[in-house]
Amino acid sequence: MSDVATPVLLEAREVTVRFGGLVAVDSVSTAFRAGELVGIIGPNGAGKTTFFNAISGVTEPTSGRLLAAGRDLTGAGPHRFAGRGLARTFQTPRVFTDLSVQANIEFGLKFAGRRRRKWIFWGDEVGVPWALRDAAGILRLVGLSEQAALRAGDVTPSQQRLLEIGMALSTRPRVLLLDEVAAGLTEAEVVAMARLIRRLRDELDLTVVWIEHAVKILLRHVERVIVLHQGRKIADGPPREVVRDPQVIEAYLGDEMSEDETVETPDASPTGGRA
Amino acid sequence: MTESTKPIASRRRILQGGAAMGALSFAPGLMAQNAPVRIGYSMSRTGPWTGGAQVSQEPNFLLWAEQQNAAGGLDVKGTKRRIELISSDDRSDVETVVRTYEKLMGSDKVDLVLPPWGSNANFAVAPLANRFGYPFLAPTALSRRLVEMKLPYFFLLLQQPKSMCDALVDMFKANGVRSVACIYVDDLFGLENYAAFKVALQGTGINLVEDKSYPGGVKDLSPVLRSIKDKNPDAFVGFTYPPDTILASRQSKEIGFNPKIFYASVGTAFPLYKNVMTPAGAEGVMGMGSWNAKTSPGAKAYFDAHVASQKKEPDRWASGACWAGLEILTAAVKQVGLDRKAIRDFVAGTTHKTIIGDVKFQGSENVGTPGTVSQWQNGEFEVVWPAARATAKLNANKPAWK
Amino acid sequence: MNDRQLLTRDLLVLFGLTGWGLSLPYLGSEFMVSMGLTCLMYVALSSSWGLFCGSTRYLSLATSAFFGIGAYTCAMQLEQLGWVATIALGAAVAAGVAIVMGAAVLHLRGTYFAVLTFGMTELIRHAVTYYEKSVTGTVGRVLAVVPERDTIYLTVLLLAVLTVGLSMWVRRTRLGLALMGIGADEQRAQTLGVNTRWVKLAGFAMTAAVAGAVGAAMSVRWTYIDPHTVFNPFIGFQTVLIALIGGAMTLWGPLIAAIVFSLLAETLRLQAPQVYMMSLGLLLILCVLYLPGGLASLRWDTWKLWRDDTRAWWKEKKREWTGEKAREKKRSREQRLV
């Protein structure tokens, strides 16, 4: 599939997530390499978000292993994932509504994004890209410079979505996990969003893993796509090949590969604190 | 019934006293000192201590002030001066008690103070009163350790655990008790009494067949009582608090546990006990009590005055001590005026005649009043031991619960 | 005001208040001092409570547990260690217990957490009682040698100032930010790299340390302590009440509320003790319903908002009562039909 020389940044080995009797993710294995732009699709209840929660440390897998750049992170808290350069967004933006937009970005910079000063050089392997060097840079990147001083709760929902991405970037990640960032956006906004995502990959050299319910947008932009169905991985490859896969077509029969924007019911509540 | 109106009512009463005082002040001899004697105290009117405080302590203070004012005021070395009580609620909270007394003694500089309710509060205030040099006659403090603190201004009126338990064990010996079971509450009161009781039992040949402690506010004692019943002791002793005393009595009745001697305290001396258990149900139950209306003519007069004024009976233990303390204070002020050092010396150095008999202090402890045992008989809590104090004959064979 | 100005303002206010506190023993009466002491005790307790529980929204009812632990430490060690060391030890023991307790319960949120901390407090109280009874052979402890009143006052004053200072400082550090993040959205904070477990433990321990130190300092006033008085859950309840009414999220809210309450307590206690407690309860309910941010969030706009709200509500009711609404509905229905 990819060049063997590019390192694997995140690897899932037979990850299974079970809720009581329900198997939400069934033994999924995959690897994400540096600089890849990967899409994950699947019909309603396919376990996309649960899989996402598992690989970002939010939900601990029932079995299986997770490795980030070769290190085992199975069972570690989400902050460890963030610390190892794995950033994610949430389906419904979860910004700190009481803080300003700028402060929302600074939050991540002060925690997972914190680096020692001497590492802040362009091009440094473990360092920070120029665009992510401070909150202003990140805001410029996602296009929220003008809203910097506003309360995050007061900006529009689509701006909150951009802020959500900005917050993920503020952790100065190497892998960016995007959960339905295009849902509910207007056509123009979707195009802009796709462009932003490509830019993040191209300019910042990030690995981007992108879940989207609206399959067509996704297929247009990603280079590799993973299809989940009933918790299992049924296809993994370039979009052109995947759409021809009979298994995929069958999975989508009842759930036409349309661009309709019906909100996917969350197949797993991103478990509150108590569990 | 409406206890809540009491503070207000008391104020009214004081006002009335004041009015009476005003009328009396025409009498030329009394004109000299018009300023009232200010006497302060804090009392639990809310919180868990309220029950005890409003039975054995505050009513007595109110009655005392009322009586003295009706008689023209407190006799201060021959001058009658009206009593003004300065009181406040302490919410059953030690810190509030301390704060109130600091205010009374430090800022308000009242002439005299009366004690708060309970061992905890007295523990906290005793050193304070000592520092400010206020004589302190505590009727509801019960601990050997308060005596051991050796505070010259502090006096304890209630008989201490040792004398009470000695009297109890003497009574046991005299009545041929061979075995006894004991339960006690998990705090200072229970533990000190239990310890004193065990010491008293040593060398008597009386067998302690069961001893168990329980936490305050327990809701069920029947398992313990059942196992005691199985051991069939001659006597049952409970160092318990009022709700638990009633619980233990009711549950003993329930399971048909009928020892020859059923002794429980605190709470048996309360009129409440008779009301809750009914006079027939209370018959033969023993407890800590040291007086009743028959003890002395003074006691009778006090009892009647209490009922008339406070619309409820005083309890037969601490109320007597409380009243005795007030009598001592009255006598002291009459003798030496309001000089607190002189009052202290008077209290410490004199044998006082009170409604509960002679009171004499050795250090802080009242050694004049011997340990006593009382028993409910025909609706009255009679003192039955020792014989010199008895108001009725001991019935060492309690009838079955009714 | 920018950040720096705010800090200067807060520091100046704190400095001024400390000055007032320091002069109290020389200027005020005996009674003023003891009232000031209670007030300072609740300033320290509720400010420290707000520091952790306010910002993270973890409703802890364990304050009285830490208070009691501090008091017991003091009762056991005062004669051997001396005043300052005893208080430090009280704080340390309380913090230690908080870490153990926190490790067990801090993964639970909301009502579960509140109920559990309450249960833990009771458990500790009964455990201490049982230990004392079966090992020491008695329940209470007498503190025979106690420091001067002014020493106690100054200690508690220092603790209160330190607590407010600590609260100020923490708010400006990463720890404070992390605590706030946990309160706003714990999982989001985690995914942004906050090690919530440690942050929560640290915050909880800090709260406990203050409560422990205050407990150690206050217990000597009572000469005699037993588990029932020092683990009294009402100490914890009152702390929570004061913090919430004042505004647990804010720096000055708990302080304002503590002062208001001390004054209210003293004036009402003498006249009608029950009314004080009743008004406490009523105030809390009103605060939760109409002023969730607490007294500190009270501004002129709040009054205006209430006024407008009441007017709007009144108008609506009037319309309802005069039958206007029904008529309107009818009219609109008719229009639709047409």
Add this chain to the structure above:
Amino acid sequence: MTLGAWLELIGSGLITGGVYALVALGMNLQYGLMRILNIAHGEFLMVGAYLTWMAHTSLGLNPLLMIPVAFAVLGVAGMAIHFLCFRRLVSTSPNLDIFEARGLMVAFGLMFLVQNMVSWIWGGDLRGYDFMTDPVQVGGAPVAGNKLVVFVLALLFSLGLLALLRATLLGKGVRALMQSPVGAQLVGIDTKRLHPFMFGIGLGLSGVAGCLLSMAYTISPSMGEPYTVTALIVITLGGFGSMGGALLGGLLLGVVEAIGMHYTNPSLKALLSYIVFISVLLLRPEGLFTRKTRKA
């Protein structure tokens, strides 16, 4: 120990357990259904007890007659309280977590309010009266008459409530509400009416409990808190919102305590019940008797 003694011990535990279950009923309904953890539960129970005591001592009414009266008085009070406090909370709280926390605080306020109001009206004295304290022989073991009444009524009320929730239309609505408040609204259950009504029933039940307990125990304004704690422990054991669970939990707690007290020390009892309480909360927060169904 003989078999008879064992049975007697377990019997006494069951009866105490019945009291516990009765105390927990109202709180369970309120928390399980509406997520209002009514910390003031014990205080309302106390109000019921005081009403009964007053009616018995000054009017000479039979305490049993007071059961419906206490239920009605507190039920109406409950609806009023819901109308005044919780209705607004429901509409202003952004999410359930915050609603729960705020509800808890309001209940705290109610606790202070009610407790002191009672002490204001009736004073702080310890009260009590004698009613049906004569032992009744049940299978050879003597049991106080009033306790037996309490036990039987506790069973009746629990089972009655259980039946009501299982069988009737009202119950369907309530259960739907317990499982998913939003869902209930979607299928057309009028939460606006049902909530105050159920809150009122919850308080009415605490009134009944207070009425019954005043026969067996002494009462005072500060009696409420221990009952609140007991109720909390019981509903934790049984699982929040499960009526059958609370009944079983109460009975179990009573029996365990009785046996524990017999073999060890009553002093350990308090320690024991808190340890049980905390470990259940930590290890099985969904209760002992509910099957583990963690929803995805």
